[in-house]
Amino acid sequence: MFQRIVTFFEKRSFGVSEYLANKLDMSTNKVRLFFIYSSFLAVGFPILFYVLAAVVLDIRTYMKRVRSKIWE
Template identity: 35%
Template sequence: MSLVTNIRHFFERHGFAVASRVADKLGMRATNVRLFFIYISFVTAGLWFAVYITLAFWLRLKDMVYTKRSSVFDL
């Protein structure tokens, strides 16, 4: 067997059983646990994107309000 195949089999035996173990502990189906992790990852990525957009808008608004004008005709 090649090294890549050995690594893949190792992760399939040990790493991918996490959802099954959590589901067994909670008394749920493994597919529900996997879907929960997928949805949570999308929510957290979307949350930080929304925070970034909000901060960018806030900084832009702050720059527009606090710009120094040199004369009355700059309005």
């Protein structure tokens, strides 16, 4: 049951942890654990950062798709 929940969130997690892990050359699990632990210490501020990063990454991928269609 727990593995199904983990798989569900990994498939639908906006890709923020994966993107940051690739940029920082770290494992994805370490980045996720950082967000979890820091959200307990900083009273939810990292959750706000995560949501904003998800929005920015989503807009960025949308803009890349639109740009490629304009210049082709």
